[in-house]
Amino acid sequence: xxxxxxxxxxxxxxxxxxxxxxxxxxxxxxxxxxxxxxxxxxxxxxxxxxxxxxxxxxxxxxxxxxxxxxxxxxxxxxxxxxxxxxxxxxxxxxxxxxxxxxxxxxxxxx
Amino acid sequence: xxxxxxxxxxxxxxxxxxxxxxxxxxxxxxxxxxxxxxxxxxxxxxxxxxxxxxxxxxxxxxxxxxxxxxxxxxxxxxxxxxxxxxxxxxxxxxxxxxxxxxxxxxxxxxxxxxx
Numbered sequence: 001x002x003x004x005x006x007x008x009x010x011x012x013x014x015x016x017x018x019x020x021x022x023x024x025x026x027x028x029x030x031x032x033x034x035x036x037x038x039x040x041x042x043x044x045x046x047x048x049x050x051x052x053x054x055x056x057x058x059x060x061x062x063x064x065x066x067x068x069x070x071x072x073x074x075x076x077x078x079x080x081x082x083x084x085x086x087x088x089x090x091x092x093x094x095x096x097x098x099x100x101x102x103x104x105x106x107x108x109x110x
Numbered sequence: 111x112x113x114x115x116x117x118x119x120x121x122x123x124x125x126x127x128x129x130x131x132x133x134x135x136x137x138x139x140x141x142x143x144x145x146x147x148x149x150x151x152x153x154x155x156x157x158x159x160x161x162x163x164x165x166x167x168x169x170x171x172x173x174x175x176x177x178x179x180x181x182x183x184x185x186x187x188x189x190x191x192x193x194x195x196x197x198x199x200x201x202x203x204x205x206x207x208x209x210x211x212x213x214x215x216x217x218x219x220x221x222x223x224x225x
Contacts, residue, residue, distance in 0.1 A: 033213050045213030102153045
């Protein structure tokens with residue numbers, strides 16, 4: 001079945017450095033979603049990308065959807081300690097459910 | 111915004127007993143809810159799709175007789191872990207879709223420890 005591959009698995013940065021996580025699918029995705037899970041918490045929906053080549057921004061977070069709709073990235077500019085957590089991408093599997101990438105665990109050193 | 115309320119947040123049970131986890135959609139109707147399992151430092155693995163008024167759809171490798179799902183109303187889905195064993199210890203999370211462009215809303219999760 002369709003799988004969403006996500007890299008890197010871990011990323012440790014110094015506060016103020018940038019961070020990027022990437023997702024790739026072997027098949028074209030109708031949409032891709034991004035979630036953030038804080039340590040000990042549950043996933044929280046960040047954004048959904050639908051259009052080819054789409055770029056959306058949320059403050060220091062920039063989300064991109066590839067032209068072929070097979071890859072996506074989340075970029076955080078000038079990380080802060082509040083950015084700590086695991087970032088998941090998720091792609092549609094069947095009509096209703098989503099399959100999650102493995103996640104990228106971000107730690108930020110103050 | 112849409113809220114999915116999940117209870118209990120933590121439960122410790124003895125091996126061989128059953129545990130029921132509830133998920134309620136508080137301000138919307140969820141004809142479909144999803145149940146995930148997450149082991150430490152791992153991703154969310156879909157266990158089953160819960161459909162209101164009908165049988166749940168289980169993912170390959172998930173024992174339907176062990177993980178009983180009931181979705182009797184548009185706002186409540188339950189997952190019962192029957193005859194729990196230590197290897198069932200995990201973080202169980204439910205989710206529901208609240209709208210086409212709003213992603214999935216997750217419950218707060220239930221951390222199950224079987225001793």
